[in-house]
Amino acid sequence: MPSYTAPIRDLEFVLNELLDVPSSDIPGYAELEPSFTGAILEEAGKLARDVLAPLNASGDKEGCRLENGVVYTPKGFKEAFTAMKDGGWNGLDLPEEFGGQGLPYLMNAAVGEIFVAANMAFNMYQGLTHGAISAILAHGSEEQKATYLPRMVSLDWTGTMNLTEPHCGTDLGLLRTKAEPQADGSYKITGQKIFISAGDHDLSENVIHLVLAKAPGGGEGTKGISLFIVPKFMVNADGTLGARNGVSVGNIEEKMGIHGNATCVMNYDGATGYLIGELHKGMRAMFTMMNEARLGVGLQGYAQGEAAYQNAVAYAKDRLQGRAVTGAENPSGPADPLIVHPDIRRNLMDQKSFVEGARAFTLWGAMMIDAAHRKGDAEAEAMISLLTPVLKGFLTDKGFETAVNAQQVYGGHGYIEEWGMSQFARDARITMIYEGANGVQALDLVGRKLAQSGGKPVMAFFEMVKTFLKDNEGDEGLKADFLDPLKAASKDLQAAGMFFMQSGMKNPNAALAGSYDFMHLFGHVCLGLMWARMAKTARAALAAGTSDAAFYETKLATGRYYMKRQLPMTATHLARIQSGADPVMALPAEAF
Numbered sequence: 001m002p003s004y005t006a007p008i009r010d011l012e013f014v015l016n017e018l019l020d021v022p023s024s025d026i027p028g029y030a031e032l033e034p035s036f037t038g039a040i041l042e043e044a045g046k047l048a049r050d051v052l053a054p055l056n057a058s059g060d061k062e063g064c065r066l067e068n069g070v071v072y073t074p075k076g077f078k079e080a081f082t083a084m085k086d087g088g089w090n091g092l093d094l095p096e097e098f099g100g101q102g103l104p105y106l107m108n109a110a111v112g113e114i115f116v117a118a119n120m121a122f123n124m125y126q127g128l129t130h131g132a133i134s135a136i137l138a139h140g141s142e143e144q145k146a147t148y149l150p151r152m153v154s155l156d157w158t159g160t161m162n163l164t165e166p167h168c169g170t171d172l173g174l175l176r177t178k179a180e181p182q183a184d185g186s187y188k189i190t191g192q193k194i195f196i197s198a199g200d201h202d203l204s205e206n207v208i209h210l211v212l213a214k215a216p217g218g219g220e221g222t223k224g225i226s227l228f229i230v231p232k233f234m235v236n237a238d239g240t241l242g243a244r245n246g247v248s249v250g251n252i253e254e255k256m257g258i259h260g261n262a263t264c265v266m267n268y269d270g271a272t273g274y275l276i277g278e279l280h281k282g283m284r285a286m287f288t289m290m291n292e293a294r295l296g297v298g299l300q301g302y303a304q305g306e307a308a309y310q311n312a313v314a315y316a317k318d319r320l321q322g323r324a325v326t327g328a329e330n331p332s333g334p335a336d337p338l339i340v341h342p343d344i345r346r347n348l349m350d351q352k353s354f355v356e357g358a359r360a361f362t363l364w365g366a367m368m369i370d371a372a373h374r375k376g377d378a379e380a381e382a383m384i385s386l387l388t389p390v391l392k393g394f395l396t397d398k399g400f401e402t403a404v405n406a407q408q409v410y411g412g413h414g415y416i417e418e419w420g421m422s423q424f425a426r427d428a429r430i431t432m433i434y435e436g437a438n439g440v441q442a443l444d445l446v447g448r449k450l451a452q453s454g455g456k457p458v459m460a461f462f463e464m465v466k467t468f469l470k471d472n473e474g475d476e477g478l479k480a481d482f483l484d485p486l487k488a489a490s491k492d493l494q495a496a497g498m499f500f501m502q503s504g505m506k507n508p509n510a511a512l513a514g515s516y517d518f519m520h521l522f523g524h525v526c527l528g529l530m531w532a533r534m535a536k537t538a539r540a541a542l543a544a545g546t547s548d549a550a551f552y553e554t555k556l557a558t559g560r561y562y563m564k565r566q567l568p569m570t571a572t573h574l575a576r577i578q579s580g581a582d583p584v585m586a587l588p589a590e591a592f
Contacts, residue, residue, distance in 0.1 A: 002311045002420040004053040006045030006114045007359075009551065014036060014360050015110065017532075017537050021369055026367070027374045028104045037107065040092075044111045047116035051080050056119040059260030060423045064201070066252045070201040071262045077122060081203040085155040089115075090126045094133060098149040102346050104374065104415035105292065109299060113359065115518060116303040121260030121429050125158060128198045132159025132210050139227070139277035139285040147235055147305065148208055158204040162193040162211040162230075163286070170440050177214040179228060179273060189213055189230055189273040192250070192265065195434070199264025200232070200249045206241055207232040207234035209266070211273060218280040228273035237386040246271035257426030283591035291384055294392040295365050297420070297435040301399025302358035304428035305517035308406035308421060309351040316344055316409050338409065346565075347409055351402045356555075358395050358525035360534060365391050379460065386449045386457040387526065394523025396431035403428045442515035446500060458497065465490045465529055472532075477539055482532040485563040489525045494568040496521055503580060514577030521573035524539045528567045531559040 002411065015021050016034045024030075031527050066072075093108040108130070115123040117201025133152050136144060151157040168174035175477040177191025189211055193199075200207055209230040218224025224357040234242035250265035277393040320335040330336045338344045364385055372381035407414035414421045432438050469487055472478055498519050504511035538552040538559075546552065 001057055002053075002424075003314075003501075004048060004056075004118050004307050004310060006041065006048055006117075007306065008038070008041045008045055010356060011041055011110055011113070011363075013537075013551070013555070014363050015106075016050075017541065018360055019363060020532055021106065021367070023541055024061060024367070025375070026104065026370050028102070029106075029370070032104065032107070037110075040107060040111065041114070043087070043301065043347040044089070044114045047083060047089075048114045051083050052122055055080055055122060055260070057420050057423065059119065059121055060257075060330065061259070061417075062426075063259035064262040066249055069248060071202060071249055071252065071264065073201050073203060073262065078203060080122060081125065081155070084126060090130060090155050090477065091153040094130075094153050096138070098145070099153040104370045106363060106366045106370055109295070109363060112296065113299055113303045113306070113362075116300050119260070120304060121258040122299060124258065124261045125198045125201065125203055126155060129155065129157075129159040129295065131161055131296075132195070132208060135210055135227070135285055135288060136276065137228070140229075140287040141276075144274065144276060146230060147239070148229065150233075151206070151239075152208060152570050156204060157206040157208055159208045159210065160197055160199055161286075162195055162199075162209050164195045165192060166194055170437065175212060175214065175225065176212065176266065177213040179215040179275075180228060181215065182272075185274075187213075187215065187228060187273045187275065188269055188270045189246075189268045190227055191268050193268070193351040194265050195253065196264045197258075197261055197434075199262060199266050201262050205233075206235070209586045210246065210276065211268065211288065212282050213273070215279060216274075222283045224280055225282040227276045227285045229276050230271050230273040234272065255430070257423065257429055269506070279362065281434075291369060291388045293360065294388050294435050294441075295369065296432050298358075298365075298391040298393075298395035298399075299362050301396030301428060301431040302355055302362065302402070302422050303399070304408070304431070305351060305358070305399040305402030306355045308403040308424035308428075309348070309355055311421065311542040312351065312406035312409040313339075313348060316348060316415075319410075324510065344409060347405050349558070349561045350566070351405055351530075352399050352403055353558050353566060354527070356534075356558060357530050357562060358398070360530040361526050362391060362395065364530070382453060382457040383460060386445075386452065386461065389436075389441035389445040389449060390519055390522045390526060392435065393432075393445075393519045394526075397438060397520070398427070398523070400403075400425065400432055405565075409568055411418060437483050438519070439552035440514060442519040443512060445519050446511055446515040449495065450500065462490065462494060465525070468529065468532065472536060475539075477538070478535060481560045482535045482563055485567050486525075486528045486532050489528050489567050489570040492574040493502060493521055493525045496574050499578050507581055509581035513581040514579075517573040517576045520579070521570050523572075524567055524570050528563060531562050535559045 021032045032254060057078045062074040063072055064071055088558050091100030093103050093105045096102040129152055136148055152159055165175050179187040179189050181187055211228045211230045212225050214224050214226055215226050231245055234245055236242045248267050248268045250267045253263040296303040316339040317337050318334055320336045321338050322335055324336050324340040329340050368380040368384040368482055371377040378507055407425055410421055413419045469483055500511040535556055538555040541552050
């Protein structure tokens with residue numbers, strides 16, 4: 001059975017040294033001293049190791065079941081959910097007035113990686129609740145906040161987001177769920193939603209659904225969509241639960257992965273709902289939480305890669321197969337361990353260099369979200385808005401690839417369910433699809449984000465890279481291994497952007513045909529920037545003298561690998577982009 005240990009040392013490196021969180025002027029960051037954040041990470045690691053990870057494989061095998069209208073989660077999930085509640089983990093970054101601890105979102109992200117890597121399907125029950133809470137915080141009335149948030153923060157009640165319908169996914173303008181206004185100010189919600197993660201279960205007393213629906217007078221398309229709170233059980237004036245609302249589970253989806261999470265078909269049959277935010281402005285309410293939600297999915301991608309990588313390393317060190325070409329390294333045994341072979345090393349280094357770069361990128365992104373929300377930093381908000389499709393799309397694509405690569409280390413055993421490696425790949429696969437499929441993320445990046453505010457955010461990114469290169473150009477220890485590769489990759493990114501500017505206006509397909517490559521090109525540059533920064537930080541620690549020299553030397557070696565073996569992919573992506581739309585659009589539809 002696979003195991004998992006939280007990478008606390010690396011998380012602490014990113015928080016305390018790379019990002020230097022305690023020195024930040026973001027409100028609330030001053031209290032994030034290493035001893036404080038370290039204690040939080042340690043406790044999260046214990047819960048992940050002792051409670052969540054042991055349920056990952058069994059939850060995958062057992063799955064959820066629907067019996068007589070009741071959804072049952074796998075054995076052990078109730079007890080684990082109680083442990084999550086008792087620890088107050090859901091409220092880590094939520095307002096104290098509603099029972100949370102009021103810490104920055106950054107800590108939610110750091111802890112979130114640990115919980116997701118240990119048991120992604122389980123963590124989605126609280127993760128979806130956190131998203132629903134964010135929407136109510138941003139757009140709910142004071143009465144709605146008082147009614148729902150304390151019980152959702154405590155996980156007595158959980159929450160969902162209901163967007164997708166059988167006939168419409170990304171194109172929400174096609175949705176058919178109706179909201180009929182009632183004399184008392186409520187609405188009757190009628191329609192069907194599908195793919196609703198944690199749509200119903202036996203873990204909480206109530207489920208608070210946030211449902212997109214069309215009310216009369218809203219017009220066509222997304223402009224007519226409103227957002228409604230639809231509780232599973234009605235809530236009485238004194239906060240107690242009343243009658244069952246007109247919402248039920250039609251089915252539990254049979255999925256490729258995340259079997260431990262109940263992904264439901266939800267039927268709304270004249271269910272009582274309450275408008276949240278402005279009428280016909282539901283999409284605005286939904287998009288309030290998109291940066292946070294999509295960063296969370298990007299985190300899921302690399303977290304599954306981290307868990308798979310840990311197990312692949314352990315297997316490669318233990319499994320005896322063949323002899324090293326340079327001579328036996330385990331002469332007393334019948335064969336050498338897999339890890340002596342260069343191709344296994346290549347595979348593991350691909351995994352390690354991606355995961356550590358992705359961790360730094362994600363926590364840097366979470367820091368920008370805090371800067372935007374906690375101190376009103378408009379530049380940080382613009383930057384994270386630009387980078388969100390990269391975080392979501394690139395990290396989930398590469399996270400799935402990492403899980404598959406880890407599975408490959410096992411050879412045939414990786415394909416056998418008994419070893420558990422296929423679960424990481426199956427669970428990671430959904431991250432490329434939900435919260436906006438990755439092709440849509442690429443279109444959003446090229447079609448909307450690049451031109452946002454006259455292109456100021458992307459120009460600010462280029463300037464950020466340029467400034468880092470200039471500030472460190474005198475450091476010969478960084479130049480050849482980190483600065484020169486980053487400079488070349490950044491030039492590739494700028495050249496791709498220039499191609500879009502020159503060709504996109506004449507032929508929009510020329511830009512959109514290269515959008516996916518651009519998202520990956522951008523992702524590589526972001527990880528290249530993270531690795532250059534981490535290298536600078538590691539070199540400074542070694543120069544100052546440290547008792548943990550091996551950690552920093554390993555960090556530098558891993559970074560050099562990424563810069564030499566992964567970052568050059570920017571040239572390939574640029575060549576594809578510059579080929580334009582013709583190779584992509586050459587065939588008529590009937591020729592496929």
